[in-house]
Amino acid sequence: MATIDFNTVPRVELLNEERAQYLSDRAAETATAFSRKIEKLQATALEARDKYSREADDIIASAASEDRAAARAFAKKAAANKAANIHRNLIASSEADRAAMLKGLQDYAAEAAAIACVYASPATMLGRVALGDPKRTHLMQQLEGAGPVELETAARTAIMTGDLVLGAAIATVIDRRPRDRRPFCVQAFAERLLGEIWKRMTDKLEGVQLAYKSAVAADREFVRGKADGITNLSLALSRQAITEVDDEII
Template identity: 85%
Template structure:
């Protein structure tokens, strides 16, 4: 039996699509702001590097032919040192703001992961509908001794009328039976009733987590001064998969 560390499960989390949308919206806003912040910092470093390079070229040009090689070595090294200093200063001066934004994104991602751990499939989503409500309990009691035909009729009724409470009651009754006594798969019923909702919600939750991972990658790229090609490719493929799952050709996290 797998061991669950319940200390890692957050409390006070709302488990519905509205919350997933909220997390998606907030993560997108924060990720966009973070991206703009890092882009501005990188542009500042790039502008400084270009200015120092231009100054170096002017210094080299002004040197006499016999001193030009020495001037080139000195000017190039001096320009690189100045650019590196500017980079270090910007890393230090922006550290608190970048860390705060990443912390916010991390919180959104953690909550999204927690919700996704509950809604692992359309079946688990259907199983949570109207938990503890009297009508669901009553329906489960009525269906407890139902045969295959009665359960199939009830399932058709749930689908045709959009009765999620009835669908949840049917799913629970069937799930409690041995596999060889189940008239149909719970997953098939759940997929028909909540498949699209689950897919949409999962894409939003995964998008929130990807927004955090992408921001962390962008932050590391800024601090290190170079991109990680493998990480960026992995993130791009993840984004493509999420967009495809959501039925979107592309969009923000």
């Protein structure tokens, strides 16, 4: 049996689509603010580098022809050192703010991942509907001894009327039976009943984690002074996948 470290499971306020939407909105706001901050820092560093580069060009141009090679080496090195110092100062001065914003995004991402584990599939999502509700308990008791035809009729009724409580009761009753005694696949039933809701919610949760990963990548790019091509490609593919899911839902 696999060992589960429940200490890694965070506490969450709600386990529903509204909470997923809240996390999505907050993560988007924080990620946007973080992106703007990084862009401003990078613009400052670039402006300083261009300034020092122009100063180096002036020094080189003013040098005598016989001294130009030495002036070029000196001026370019000095410009590079000045730009590097500005970059280091920007990293240090913005570290606290960047860390705080990343921590907020990390917390949102951790909660989104925890919720996604609970709603790993439409079937698990359906299984959580109306837990502890007397109506669900009563329906389960009624369906406990039902045959295939009765269960199929109940399933059709749940789909046509959008009765998620009835659907949850049916799914639980069937899931408790041996596989060779199940009249139909619970996953297919759950997919038909609330598959679109599950996809929409999963999309939001994945978007939260993508926002955090993108911010981390942008922060590393700023600190290093260069981009990570593989990471950026992976994030771009993730964004494309989420966009395609959005288009399918719409």
